[in-house]
Amino acid sequence: MIVVKVGGGEGIDLDAVCSDAADVLKTGQKLIIVHGGSHETNLLSARLGKPPRFVRSSSGMESRYTDRETLDIFTMVYAGKINKYIVARLQCLGINALGLSGIDGGLFKGPRKPFVKIVEGDKVKVLRDDFTGRVEQVNVGLIRLLIAAGYTLVLTPPALSYEGEAINGDGDRGAAALAASLKAERLVILSNVxxxxxxxxxxxxxxSHVPRDEIDRYAEYAQGRMKKKLLGAREALGGGVSQVVIADGRTLRPISQALEGKGTVIY
Amino acid sequence: MIVVKVGGGEGIDLDAVCSDAADVLKTGQKLIIVHGGSHETNLLSARLGKPPRFVRSSSGMESRYTDRETLDIFTMVYAGKINKYIVARLQCLGINALGLSGIDGGLFKGPRKPFVKIVEGDKVKVLRDDFTGRVEQVNVGLIRLLIAAGYTLVLTPPALSYEGEAINGDGDRGAAALAASLKAERLVILSNVxxxxxxxxxxxxxxSHVPRDEIDRYAEYAQGRMKKKLLGAREALGGGVSQVVIADGRTLRPISQALEGKGTVIY
Known part of the structure; x- marks a missing residue:
């Protein structure tokens, strides 16, 4: 089993990802796709007069400020537009794809942050209307049930909080939790770098190569969202995944190339 | 098994539908929810500068003109916003809900219309960029698999064309096809009348009562979307469903009241 996280940044060619995924699946390799939708969410937010806002935590992590209205936009793009685009594309290529968000059947569950401390300039602020959280539990039974029945899964945030709210859980770390829960051989993280x-x-x-116990040393090179990818990589390896590849999602055969070792291989 | 179609017209209180659904489910009754999203789609379309357009076929049926951009908006609202709202709401009420669109696992499949003939004034026009179609096949195996595993299903258009495209298939008739495939005891169609x-x-x-073999006679009273509900009712009864109730979705206990016989009972 290989978990492929498809980033939602600008420049990712979903058609190329889907046709490469179909080719890989037809060799008998099992894949689960987890995708993002960040760029499209930014576009829709701006069109709706609600420009995206990103906030930085005191530990330096950047994330989308997700109030109730943003959560709706986020869900429409991730679970609606992009999830169903990928599923229809794969169906068209003869793959019996099935899309689920993290809230369906409690697929990705975790705690909603009661508040988020952010840094703006030299000030620290507290946000209480932010629907974000962390994926702690994966409903592996549901995933195994559907895979055994022959479906190829296409998964996406939002996740479900323990209180039953939709929350914006980080996709890279969600994919890492999934790969660890399934004891996947590999986690491939495709983005626009x-x-x-x-x-x-x-x-x-x-x-090109990062030994697992040197992730911290290499993390100093990580900017922006790459920090979360490395965090996800560490969590996946810690959970029993053999190899994580962070690779370019903008090529014609992004999954195949990552499986051939193109990108940054963490082992 | 009871199939409940929750209309997407203005005035439907989804929170009331969900809490009533949770109460009914807790009595041991099995429900499948199929929902629409028409009003929200109109609102989002207008906000995005793409006002909804409805067309009338030569047989007098009204439907949404669904070009590529409208299909994206439609999918975001139906499969994204509303589907996940209902799923999260039910999860919050202790029901292990799971949402799927008709394209997931080929749940609702049928032919895309190669063209749509519409009437505008005294002119007949042909539309070729309309992504609409009819639900002919229901993936009953997938539904039974998930129900047997304890999930409560929340289903929505779009459907999947035989060519693997997302299509706007009518929700009332989709729900009727589903109820017939499952040999459901009852189909409840909730709307804002x-x-x-x-x-x-x-x-x-x-x-209050329409005998099945008199549907045609009563159909003369049907205006607008009510025509499709009666068509759906006839298809469901023809497929082995014992009773169809067309009822008000704007009350506090809309499902319970329909099951108690409030509304139009077709038998």
Missing amino acids: PGLLKDVHDASTLI | PGLLKDVHDASTLI
């Missing part, structure tokens, strides 16, 4: 770069502006500085 | 009225402007003219 070639992998972990020493210099974020220079693709030729790609770091 | 009390049932079939002799005079659409006067709720006191409710027709």
Whole structure:
């Protein structure tokens, strides 16, 4: 089993991802797709007169400020537009795909943060209307049931809080929790960068291999969302996944290339 | 098994539907919910500068003109916002709900219309970019698999065309096809009217009982979307469902009241 996280950043070609996924699936390899939708959410938010707002925690992690209205927009894009686009595309390619969000059947569950401390300039603020949280539990029984029945799963945030609310849980870390729960051989994280770069502006500085016990040392090169990908990689490896590949989702055969070792391989 | 179609018209109180559904489920009665999202789709379309357009076929049926962009909006609202709202609400009430669209696992399948003939004034026009179709097949195996595992299903259009495209398939007739495939005892169709009225402007003219073989005679009272509900009712009864109730979805206990016989009972 391979878990493929498809990022939602600008430049990811979902049609290429789907046709490559179909090719890989037809070799008999089992895949689960987990996807994001960040860029499309930004676009829809802006069109609806609710420009996206990103906040930075005191530990330096950036995340989307997700109030009730943003949660609706987020859910429409992730669980509606993108999830069903991928499912229909795969169905069209002869793959019996089935899409679920993290709230369906309590697929991805975890605590909603009671408040979020953010840093703005030199001030610390507390947000209490932010629907974000962390994925702690994966409904592995549901996943195994559907895989055994022949379905290819396409999964997406939002996750479900323990109180039964939809929450914006990070997709990279959700995919990592999933890969760990399933004891997947590999987790492939596709985004709109070639992998972990020493210099974020220079693709030729790609770091091709990172031994697991040196993640912390390499983390100093991570900017923005790459920090969460490394955190996800560490969590997946800690949970029993053999290998994580952070690779470019903008190529024609992004999954195949990642499986061939292109990108940053963490082992 | 009872199939409950929850209309997407203005005035339907989804919170009341969910809490009533939870109460009914806790008595041991099995329910499947199929929902619409018409009003919310109109609102989002208008906000996005793409006002909804309804077209009338030569047989007098009105339907949403669903070009590619409208299909995206439709999918975001139906499979994203409303489906996940209902699922989260039920989860919050202790029901292990799971939402699927008709494209997931080929749940609702049928032919996309190659073109749609519409009447505008005294002119007949042909639309070729309309993603609409009819539900002919229901993946009963998938439904039974998930019900047997303890999940309460929340289903929604779009459906999947035989060519693997998402299509706007009518929700009432989809629910009827589902009820027939499952040999459900009853199909409850909730909308924002009390049932079939002799005079659409006067709720006191409710027709409380319609024998199955007199549907055609009563169909003359049906206006707008009520025509599709009667068509759905006829299809469900023809497929082996014992009773169809067309009832008001705007009350506090809409499912319970319909099961008690409030509304138009077709048998």
